[in-house]
Amino acid sequence: MLFRALADSTRRAILDELAVRDDQTLFEICSRLAVNHGLTPTRQAVSQHLDVLEDAGLVHSRREGRYRYHTLDTSPLREITRRWPVPGDA
Amino acid sequence: MPRITVFSIFVDDQREALAFYTDVLGFRLKADMPMGEHAWLTVVDPAHPDGTEISLEPAEHPAVGPFRAALAADGIPFTSFGVDDLDAEVARLTELGVRFTQPPLDFGPVRTAVLDDTCGNLIQLAQHVS
Numbered sequence: 001m002l003f004r005a006l007a008d009s010t011r012r013a014i015l016d017e018l019a020v021r022d023d024q025t026l027f028e029i030c031s032r033l034a035v036n037h038g039l040t041p042t043r044q045a046v047s048q049h050l051d052v053l054e055d056a057g058l059v060h061s062r063r064e065g066r067y068r069y070h071t072l073d074t075s076p077l078r079e080i081t082r083r084w085p086v087p088g089d090a
Numbered sequence: 091m092p093r094i095t096v097f098s099i100f101v102d103d104q105r106e107a108l109a110f111y112t113d114v115l116g117f118r119l120k121a122d123m124p125m126g127e128h129a130w131l132t133v134v135d136p137a138h139p140d141g142t143e144i145s146l147e148p149a150e151h152p153a154v155g156p157f158r159a160a161l162a163a164d165g166i167p168f169t170s171f172g173v174d175d176l177d178a179e180v181a182r183l184t185e186l187g188v189r190f191t192q193p194p195l196d197f198g199p200v201r202t203a204v205l206d207d208t209c210g211n212l213i214q215l216a217q218h219v220s
């Protein structure tokens with residue numbers, strides 16, 4: 001699930017943008033992809049990418065009133081260095 | 091050719107919308123004509139009183155609710171207004187209790203923020219930066 005989520009360049013770009021700040025709407029994510037990455041997938045496509053990232057635990061979304069916000073969670077990435085420790089890292 | 095004289099925004103409550111669009115955003119009342127239980131209610135930019143009017147339209151049609159709910163859930167602004175100094179305007183509006191779903195951010199030639207108009211819409215504020 002984690003590796004499939006990371007295996008797509010658009011999803012990695014979404015993670016790059018969510019790393020900048022928490023609580024982003026789909027509109028903000030789409031704007032960031034267009035301006036900062038030259039990516040203009042449809043909103044539906046971005047929404048599906050977010051679903052994949054959420055299934056992998058890399059993104060959490062929450063509803064606040066009428067709005068939905070997305071936030072990055074990098075903790076699932078620990079699995080990578082747990083499996084393949086980086087020499088020198090504690 | 092036709093001119094842009096009026097554009098419409100659906101609002102939950104016309105009187106509350108008038109208060110927000112005038113007292114908070116700073117537009118000025120232009121037309122207020124009773125039409126049954128609602129009114130033909132418009133506001134203008136006080137610097138351009140004969141310019142384009144915004145009609146604050148009742149949101150009663152059954153299609154309006156799902157349409158606006160879907161836009162709001164995805165954070166999509168219904169329309170965009172221009173400002174000269176975005177950060178100053180966001181500070182002024184925040185002081186007045188306005189809620190933003192997106193803080194000021196640079197997107198190429200514009201710096202934008204997105205606010206909740208308390209009447210069911212998200213509105214983008216945009217400053218052109220050279």
